[in-house]
Amino acid sequence: MFDVKEIRKQFPMLNDDKMMQNKKLIFLDNCSTTFKPQCVIDEVMNYYVNETSNSHRGDYDLCFNIDQKVLKARENVARFVNADVDEVVFTSGTTMSINLIAYGYGLKTLKKGDEIIISEAEHASNVLPWYRLAELTGAIVKFVNLDEKGRVTANNLKKVITNKTKIVSFAHITNVLGYIIDVEGIAKVAHEHGAICVIDGAQSVPHIKTDFKKWDIDFLAFSAHKMCGPTGVGALIGKHHLLKMMDPFLMGGGMNVKFDKCGDTSYLESPAKFEAGTQNLAGILGFGKAVEFIKSIGIENIHQHEVELKKYMVEKLSKYDHVIIYNADSEGGMLTFNIKGVFAQDEATLLNSKGIALRSGQHCAKILNDFLKTPATVRASTYFYTTKEEVDIFIDALINGGDILDAYFN
């Protein structure tokens, strides 16, 4: 039974005592990060209070216990996205995951004149690693044309992909507009041309069902903190044979088999090969718990709840001519908009003064603004714990919120 009121009781950040500008906090910046349920906080705390030890470095029970718990977290994450357990590499998050692909796979396989295809709607973390890879290898970054709504489609990919294309990399759900792309279709087109398909799942894995094997994608990157987990931890999911041939990005303890004075080295198999140094163990355990928590809520319930809230916001706001909505029909939970004649940041400041937390600006997708023809937008993003009442307060603040300078003078 999906009961928002009951679910909210598990989140300390949703308690009534959480205020901003002397108003009850309303958090509509869930694309940016999410609140943590008590069970995730407890799991992280428990590591520090009762279970502290390093992983795979000792002969004692505490250490063995952590090894088992890290394995369990890895299994949880693997099952959640339908991958094998040894296809899960723990990283610091989506950004590190994509950089690991660029440096570990890209640097090893790409050469001058090869192509990487991305879109104008991508987040910085799915643009800049590829720019760097292109700079280092002489490869070229190409852009697929977005359709009239701002979506990446398999058809448009067909128009730009060539046999020189080695990597295509797109967000499953883009972080500004929130359209869900046809991952399976896109992976098929990529493979037909001998390219690998990388999916940035930062905005999708926390919100919709992910099926790594069925979609036949090559790499998937996502972050724990956008799905009720701790910050500073995430995953790179990669197909066995790709992880096997990839080079590690960081060398050190925990990833090698042996090394000697002559410089001969051998490394452990993946995923250990990519996890040099002491990992963010508390974070990994919290990540595993967050996945369990999301599963207990039900990913379908999560998506359905967000879609309902999004439809409700669009229905209420489209009556007003001065509200410009950029993604009325996108399937993701975020609403991206502007108030006519008001600078996005000024609107966000006014909403801050009413206790409403949301994001304005370019949302790290700095190329997209040319497509949207505006320097900045405001983005309200919900999650499964957002209530209709909160959305009503947000809508009222947008419509009847007064002058932007009220934020300073009222």
Next chain:
Amino acid sequence: MPILTNEMMRAIIMDHSSNPIHKHEPKNDKYEKIHMHSDNCIDDIDVYVLFENDIVKDACFTGIGCTISTSSTDILCELIIGKSKEETLKIIDEYNHMLHEEPYNEDLLDEANAFKNTSKQAARIRCATIGFRAVETIIKGK
């Protein structure tokens, strides 16, 4: 400096953001220029100052900014034209004190007094100081 009412301060900010006097290209290539952008706002401006010996002969800016950054930078330009470098730095100092709710000399700030409530919206302090940081950097050197 007469006491500014809230209505007067609002009017000053709105006026300088809707119709900034000094938001234009420099008149010649003798201006010193600095590019400024913000980590947490869209503000992305170029600030230009023309010196004649020690005196600010002219100041202007171009680019994109929110209401607070546009109006504060415009007012700053107005304030410093005709002032010496030392006087300009003093104005910037007093303004920073005001924004951080420290004692300050309001007599030096004229219309910039309108930003005294910025600390209520702490995320916008960076916007309210972007032009000031620009001019300070130009005078003190990078």
